[in-house]
Amino acid sequence: MLKYQEISIEIEKYIEENALQQGDKLPVLETLMAQFAVSKSTITKSLDLLEKKGIIFQVRGSGIFVRRHKRKGYISLLSNQGFKKDLEDFQITSNIIELDVRTPTEEAAHNLNIEPNADVYYVKRIRYINGQTLCVEESYYNKSIISYLNKEIVSESIFNYIREGLGLKVGFSDSYLHVEKLNDEEANYLGLNKGDPKLYVEGIFHLTNGQPFDFSKVTYNYQQSQFFLQSNGYLL
Amino acid sequence: MLKYQEISIEIEKYIEENALQQGDKLPVLETLMAQFAVSKSTITKSLDLLEKKGIIFQVRGSGIFVRRHKRKGYISLLSNQGFKKDLEDFQITSNIIELDVRTPTEEAAHNLNIEPNADVYYVKRIRYINGQTLCVEESYYNKSIISYLNKEIVSESIFNYIREGLGLKVGFSDSYLHVEKLNDEEANYLGLNKGDPKLYVEGIFHLTNGQPFDFSKVTYNYQQSQFFLQSNGYLL
DNA sequence: TCGATAAATTATACCGGTACAATTACAATA
DNA sequence: TATTGTAATTGTACCGGTATAATTTATCGA
Structure with missing residues (x-):
């Protein structure tokens, strides 16, 4: 399994386990870099994947936020x-x-x-x-x-x-x-x-x-x- | 307009103008790098964008190909x-x-x-x-x-x-x-x-x-x- | 001629850096 | 108090590099 995939899974799990809600903020890039001990581009790739999946959205100058969507039953x-x-x-x-x-x-x-x-x-x-x-x-x-x-x-x-x-x-x-x-x-x-x-x-x-x-x-x-x-x- | 966006538009235009069909091969990364005089990561970003839009697909070890889809009228x-x-x-x-x-x-x-x-x-x-x-x-x-x-x-x-x-x-x-x-x-x-x-x-x-x-x-x-x-x- | 094996091609992963743009927080001003 | 300008924060663009995995092509042996 690739690093950026593992990290993206970890982050998704983190959101799940801490029951983060729509709009809640995730740790900043630098923190995530340190936490997972990888380079900026790897973290970025993980986040891009999560964004593509609709789990999060990123706002330049502001942060990384959860985008919780999915109504039940769909x-x-x-x-x-x-x-x-x-x-x-x-x-x-x-x-x-x-x-x-x-x-x-x-x-x-x-x-x-x-x-x-x-x-x-x-x-x-x-x-x-x-x-x-x-x-x-x-x-x-x-x-x-x-x-x-x-x-x-x-x-x-x-x-x-x-x-x-x-x-x-x-x-x-x-x-x-x-x-x-x-x-x-x-x-x-x-x-x-x-x-x-x-x-x-x-x-x-x-x-x-x-x-x-x-x-x-x-x-x-x-x-x-x-x-x-x-x-x-x-x-x- | 950002470089990678411009390039992605250029490439899309290129596909259009040359009427490339599904499965047709695009120039390899290195060629594109030289052609647009940018770094590998910038080209990659352009291609990722095109991939996300469903215009192309990339195959490691093989090349970059057009994915022509869209039936008319949809x-x-x-x-x-x-x-x-x-x-x-x-x-x-x-x-x-x-x-x-x-x-x-x-x-x-x-x-x-x-x-x-x-x-x-x-x-x-x-x-x-x-x-x-x-x-x-x-x-x-x-x-x-x-x-x-x-x-x-x-x-x-x-x-x-x-x-x-x-x-x-x-x-x-x-x-x-x-x-x-x-x-x-x-x-x-x-x-x-x-x-x-x-x-x-x-x-x-x-x-x-x-x-x-x-x-x-x-x-x-x-x-x-x-x-x-x-x-x-x-x-x- | 066929199949296996090695070599070349090609995209992807990952690093670590600089510069920049958008936002937010804060201080200064009116 | 409200507003305006400024600084700090934070994500994004872009560079250029090394290593690696998947595929294709070439090479060799039977």
């Missing part, structure tokens, strides 16, 4: 961790409907940047949160990257498996979302009615080297669809 | 620029229904972190995109920060006015979104039907010093609600 849209990470407080389960190797749809092939006749793992599942339907999810995994999958792995955290089991590094993701009306089939899966609101999210997940490995299409139960989102603004 | 959810910035290609207009000084609702006061009897500017407007209703928007501006507003300013870019006119610096924002069904009034405003899908977004906008100055509640026309979102993953 899922953060920022983070590639899949669900397990964000929803530790909740009871998340899932029911795998299909899991097989097949050739991708044209759409999936395009988004995964593979040939139409290449192999993909296809996974269709329903996720539940505290017993309620959360979403219906269809995922296509590039089999030349994700060489093996089974029900056990899929039931646990796929992303963990990709990192730990396969030793791959998850990088960035692009998501596209819009709102529509449910059709019959979707309504059926979610236990809702045709015409009810539907939050639809497409996600393309990439390794750090830029290769897309997962293309997912998710339809959320609107009653469960509370998302959180933050931005730090690029003021150019 | 509005980026990340960025504090309000609308004008993201939707330059579109015809955005708005119809201001109300604009006055008043005391905030309890909810608004809470989110703006002000007393219930403090003054706020209240703005209610309908936005149109290419002649279609895009959203109904209610905003509360902390009057002790945004000391003056009028219809002309509101019709133009408020955020520009805040930066240029008032000399304030917009920092970060937190947004919360969920999906519901439209009620009668909302349906009426948007030209839709009661019970139709509703994408509802609450946003709290802060200055760089952490003060919230704008609390907004936006109800989107689901037919127009196509959003884009990206994440760079914090792999700790």
Whole structure:
């Protein structure tokens, strides 16, 4: 583990343990430098990471402050961790409907940047949160990257498996979302009615080297669809 | 303008002008250092900024590559620029229904972190995109920060006015979104039907010093609600 | 020709420094 | 008391360096 990552975790833990509130001030840079016995640039990097994550904000000439946000019950849209990470407080389960190797749809092939006749793992599942339907999810995994999958792995955290089991590094993701009306089939899966609101999210997940490995299409139960989102603004 | 910001703009322009595609490689660090005649850390900072904005991604040992994403017609959810910035290609207009000084609702006061009897500017407007209703928007501006507003300013870019006119610096924002069904009034405003899908977004906008100055509640026309979102993953 | 191994390439981590800009605290002044 | 100017505080920009980890390319051996 890198120094600046460790430090950022330490600081986050410190905020947690001391129950610091929005606007509370952290020790100044110089203190932190001394405390962790590293150079200014390393501390700065830790703080930049925390800022990016929305944990703190820094004000020049003034100090470093906690930015406590997150209303309870919201899922953060920022983070590639899949669900397990964000929803530790909740009871998340899932029911795998299909899991097989097949050739991708044209759409999936395009988004995964593979040939139409290449192999993909296809996974269709329903996720539940505290017993309620959360979403219906269809995922296509590039089999030349994700060489093996089974029900056990899929039931646990796929992303963990990709990192730990396969030793791959998850990088960035692009998501596209819009709102529509449910059709019959979707309504059926979610236990809702045709015409009810539907939050639809497409996600393309990439390794750090830029290769897309997962293309997912998710339809959320609107009653469960509370998302959180933050931005730090690029003021150019 | 700071060096690393200028450079990041230059590089972005370079990508644009040379029509570089997803995966195309940029010059290596050393070349960029020489080209812009700055130190490694400055270039690195420019690249980090571009990475944060989703323009590029960097691969250690390999190079710097363009990450071209953005499907056409999607509005980026990340960025504090309000609308004008993201939707330059579109015809955005708005119809201001109300604009006055008043005391905030309890909810608004809470989110703006002000007393219930403090003054706020209240703005209610309908936005149109290419002649279609895009959203109904209610905003509360902390009057002790945004000391003056009028219809002309509101019709133009408020955020520009805040930066240029008032000399304030917009920092970060937190947004919360969920999906519901439209009620009668909302349906009426948007030209839709009661019970139709509703994408509802609450946003709290802060200055760089952490003060919230704008609390907004936006109800989107689901037919127009196509959003884009990206994440760079914090792999700790 | 293929696979393993070594070498070169390339971005990232980390150091420690100077200068500067924004904010805050304080003192002086009216 | 309020205001204005000044100094201290504090984070950010930028430099230039060494070492290292990931990747790609070249080299060698079978």
